[in-house]
Amino acid sequence: MAKFVVTLRLPDIFEEPFMALIPRHRAFINRLIEEDIIESYAISADRTRGWVTMNGQSAEAVQAIVEQFPLFRFLLGIEVAELFIFDSKASRFPAISLN
Secondary structure, eight states, X not given: OEEEEEEEEOOSSOOHHHHHHHHHHHHHHXXXXXXXXXXXXXXXXXXXXXXXXXXXXXXXXXXXXXXXXXXXXXXXXXXXXXXXXXXXXXXXXXXXXXX
């Protein structure tokens, strides 16, 4: 299965309809993390951009999942790119402890 990074552009102002969907959106994201579909999920400190690292069969399959995000209709831009290399501490074996 390939890895993809999805870049999201968030609205400039978070109005009530957007804010009301955040709990449902987070629950959906958490479920995808538990299912190993999402590897990582990050939002910039200024809340204008987001990055989601996802596992999928193709860019189209990943796009179809992103379109299910509860906040999808509010996103101003989405870019899906397949990754050649994805390395992180979380994907490595844990450090050995002799205790």
